[in-house]
Amino acid sequence: MTGGAGAGERRARAALTRVFEPGDETGGGWLGRFGAPRLLALLTGDEDEAAARLTGARPRRLDGYRARAAAADPDADLAAALAGGARFVCPGDAEWPSQLGDLGAAQPLGLWVRGTPDLRLWALRSVAVVGARACTPYGAHLAAALGAGLAARGWVTVSGAAFGVDAAAHRGALAAGGATAAVLACGVDTAYPRGHAELIARIAEQGLVVGELPPGDHPTRSRFIQRNRVIAALTRGTVVVEAAYRSGSLSTARWARRLGRYAMGVPGPATSALSAGVHELLRGEGVLVTDADEVIELVGAVGELAPERKGPVLPRDLLGAECARVLDALPARGCAGVAEVARAAGTTADAALARLVELHSLGFVERHSDRWRPAVPRRGTGEAPSQGT
Template identity: 70%
Template sequence: MTGGAGPAGELLGRVLLTRVVEPGDEAGGRWVREYGVAEVVRRLRAGGPALPGVSAQRWAGLLARAGRAEPEADLATAQAAGVRFVAPGCTEWPGQLDDLGDARPLGLWVRGRPSLRMWALRSVAVVGARACTEYGAHMAATLAAGLAERGWVVVSGGAYGIDGAAHRGALGAGGATVAVLACGVDRPYPRGHIELINRIAEQGLVVGELPPGDHPTPSRFILRNRVIAALTRGSVVVEAAHRSGSLVTARAAQRLGRHTIGVPGPATSGLSAGVHELLRGGATLVTDAAEVVELVGDIGELAPERRGPVLPRDLLAAGTRRVLAALPGGRTASPSEIACGAQTTRDDAIARLYELRALGYVERHGDDWKLTRQAVLSARGGRGTG
């Protein structure tokens, strides 16, 4: 490995550290911040006394890893696979990852042509359960497609279930999507998603902290989620049980000051229980992409106002609606009785009754008036059951 503190030496040093230090290791991040990459690499290579904050046993493990690391070979392997290494300070580095402090990635391996920094500026995470329901998969795909159509980048973890549905939704809409993996980006995991992840690499970006060929572990999946949360403006959880890993993403988003968003499900569904707990804890409820964009987007990107259907009686003048409401449902009534109920004069009530008759709401029975059957049914439908 070439040494030195210049750009080339800094880059190779960070490549070496991705092989030595686990993702999210705050001790390693603190060493880099306090001593610099070159000094940390020198101590790991020299095998001297342990750096602060680790036991002798752990330090010995780090030294063993450093002794086996071949950063030049990792870069060559990555280049052959169409993968580049993006480090803090590079023009492509997304500055929002710096919010992670000492848990910030030492660098990211990136597969795909677009600029990660530019895409991350307008991105939203869509995450959730691996063993999702049909409802969850439908909502994830629909949300992702809607976000993509509005020019937003959909970020997820490439896993089965909600992640896969979100990626496919964005791709199906011809939009942009980023998969953040917990393994080397040249060896996609899960194996059943190789075709999907290769398609993402062709149309979008595949990103990871681990060097080429490295494998996923349970802890790496959990730590990967902090990158998803930091990279995006907000995290949408579609389905999640109480112990779902996607809740880790949501909580990381909360800590980072990002928007934390939940899609409700059936109250009886265990796969929505974690989402509902998030919502009770202050996350924002959404039902479609427009509502997500209203939260994470710029001023003026508002969701359309939600309202029920406009009924014919809604178009009546206020005084005419009061006269209509004053007619009893099952019998005739005199103009005087109707006027009293509508709080108007008898003459005004009669004038409005003739208007209502022309519209089919009332009929005349001698000197009295009665609602038509159509009006009775319409009133029941408009009032509902509440």
């Protein structure tokens, strides 16, 4: 085990992951006040002392905490994790991502981790990509492209291993030979959804699988919602690819904004209900992005800029200013003499003639005796060089 958390601290925190639900700020407040070993001792010790010291919870709730603490077996959990290739990382370890402290009393008690990379180092250069489970082919394509693009630039893609956008983002990063991490709402030894057992196993081999819940624990609706705060806190920013108005993935973006991270969205068709939540995000404080380069420009270091975006360069774009004016002076239909062209272009007849000859050599105009007209559009292209805009 890399890091500096003591054995007693680690054991107590592992036990407390059986006692408190993720994001429980009552437990987090007690932890900050008493420390993990003392808090565990209070929960498993004298009932009257626990009631006197552990204030802020109703008696029935405190009784529930005490019952779970009595049943906790942290040594068995730590042994089971080790046997399954996992480890328990907690504050005090060199591998602990300190940015999780931004969650305050809602920060994780510790994280169970599968995979060999260093969690803290990976989190320093990571981006969350989340979105709809029932995504469209458009959403899946963009999520995979983001995962692959981030991987190509040396960034870690973090998501939740769910169906849809999450899975596409993970697969995009894996296919590019890059780094990806899955944050689960269950034990890291539990494949959920079951249909993603192979994907989660691949992530554990090539990247990291992370969770707050101890080995064997199952997911619940509230655990999915609380999982999103960890995704937001670990990463430099969150990208939402597709999300309806009530999508849970929007909670990750809200957590990102609350924590001072970037909240980004990829726009979709205005008629798509699956993009309605993203569009609402973009109407607020969200930032519109379309690819990994634009994401990295926001969350990366100074100088990590997206390439300048331009439309195609057309032949007409390369003309000088006077040539362009002469070309514009030609009538849309029919021909014109040099004097007419010069008058319309605001130049002399000699200058107009010189420019017309130049345009003729470039294929922009045609000459009929002493009169001139725009070149006839080339067959198959739909337009002549002189009509490009």
